[in-house]
Amino acid sequence: MTRPVLLIAGGSRGIGAATAKRAGERGYDVAINYKSNANAAADVVASVKKAGGKALAIQGDMASEADIARVFGETAQALGPVTHFVHSSGIIGPYSRLDEADATMMREVFEVNTLGAILCLRECARHMSTKHGGKGGAVVMLSSMAATIGGAGECVWYAAAKGAVDSMVIGMSREVAKEGMRVNAVTPGVIDTDIQPAGRIERVGPILPMGRPGEAHEVAEAILFLLSDAASYVNGANLRVSGAR
Template identity: 50%
Template sequence: MAKSDKVILVTGGSRGIGAAVSRKAAALGHVVVVNYAGNAEAAEAVVSDIRSAGGNALAVQADVQNEADVLNLFAAADGLGTLAGLVNNAGVVDHPQRVDEMSAARLARMFSVNVIGSFLCAREAVRRMSTRHGGKGGAIVNLGSAASKLGAPNQYVDYAAAKGAIDSMTVGLALEVAEEGVRVNAVRPGIIDTEIHASGGLPDRVARIRSKLPMKRAGTADEVADAILWLLSDKSSYTTGAILDVSGGRAILP
């Protein structure tokens, strides 16, 4: 099969927001690299859905905090064609804790996956897309969180801080590569009904706080994915360094 000039790489693409982005990007004609850390079955299910709908996708295992894995991930993308976009979606939360209860191991994991992983992937994307490196341009969309503004006290201050770093990275990198054909933006979701809450030990979180949300409901992965796809597209061609809140108006953290 001929190589594509519309390759999109989605980290953490096997579940939640990443899976929604992968499916929607493929429906728009992109070849999608569906990255996953450990759940091969879930990633292959996303790929199967895409292929069944007539699209093209490839599942690639990589732990984004591991530089060698990131290099292999982008090499796999290179095999499909020209990278046009990166969605820095892979991330982790942990069980609710106060800062005075957090271990160094927890903090290291939180920042290694959420921050260092995003930097490594952005680095490799820029090396491919920037005109400074002979690329044809492209777009990066980072996944932030409303927690970066809210602080997540008594729950995930470490996660909120990691996502605050993503806010800063988005603005700084956007300015760094603005004249090199690469746009860098972020989406900051609020309470979204995905399995990430269960991975943080709060499987009932959405149901528990729904009534406290301004719109009295959580958002969906598809709603966040639509915002991401707009930022990846030429429809947002004059948008860079922007951080788009997709949070249903949420202003306080219960």
Template identity: 50%
Template sequence: MKTVLITGGSRGIGAATARLAARQGYAVAVNYRQDAAAAQHVVQEIELAGGEALAVQADISLEDDVVRLFAEVEQAFHSVTALVNNAGTLERQSRVDQMDGARLLRIFATNVIGSFLCAAEAVRRMSTRYGGQGGSIVNVSSRAAVLGSAGEYVDYAASKGALDTLTVGLAREVAAEGIRVNGVRPGLIETDIHALGGEPGRVARLAETIPLGRGGSSTEVANAILWLLSDEASYVTGTHIDVSGGR
């Protein structure tokens, strides 16, 4: 059976990806850091629909947690064939000259270091170099990596820029080892992450700047993620799909 591990899978894009993956025949590992109830709700939805799912707590910025996370998933489902590096965080809207080092460490610990740690564990299990059968990794970046998020989240944008570089570099590193690595860059998507930045209505405020005239849904991003994971994208690696309504 195909098994996908989705970090930050308890809500938003991660939860939508978990539900869609289950419908496409994956056993789904839903990683979460704090909200056990939300993660378990996603698992219950999948199980009620006849799928297989497991919720696993782990802080992906901590190496020991990442090692344990993969071990628990393997114990339950035997192997990890796909990874979605989705977990990410941001903080309240701020200019760069108002940010401090503690904030930057929090952002980069999850968005960059966590993604590197999870990718490394996935490679150790999927790569033919280590006796694996290959697999696929999708990194969930952001259009902010390209646009910069001036006056709001330049730190978040920079962390996603680092994730884009990881996508390209790792893809070339492991292409001959049976692993494809790609990224999606969501634009203005209707999720709870905007509330973390202090503006729950941010998508509505900026809707007029989107060529398609509206914000996107988590499911629309999930569709792109699952295509990249699938055999339909078998000749696609080291690239990004912008899911941003043209913005």
């Protein structure tokens, strides 16, 4: 039988990497995108292959329209039609109050987290939707609890960028619901990955409702559920993995 093909934007680290490794163990062939850390991407590819899946890493900037199209095309050429997609590319920028934030930094955050995300969704439709000759598929977009709580004093711009992701998931899921596609979101809380600024996990972890941060593999499990056939009637949903935050 043909194995499903999962493409993960931002799959070389953190939640994306944890998802890729578990997907390889559960029968997916996996392509991961990375921007600069080729060594980390190679480690993820090796883990997927060790689990019995095909895998490759593709360099590309997920804020670039041309790179997004190329990454999808190279995945399809190497592994077959993309059937599943996870958007895990994201940057936050230095934490500060909004009135102290740099406009160039904020623009980059929106280009990666918002514009890049919606361009990836558009590419998903072009590859998966039955309207375009695809066979359908499942998409999971990574949001953030910052979109719900606002990021005050830390990253209001990032919260706004991820709030846009929440909106595009609702709209896109309704556009393609009759075209064989499901589009959902996962909203992580504070997760112990390298996206966190130095010292934040130690400072914030003990005051979280569960007394600890989440782990990347805990978010990956939620993502894989939404990608799976077990979630066949889950569409347009946003699943919080935030430890009651």
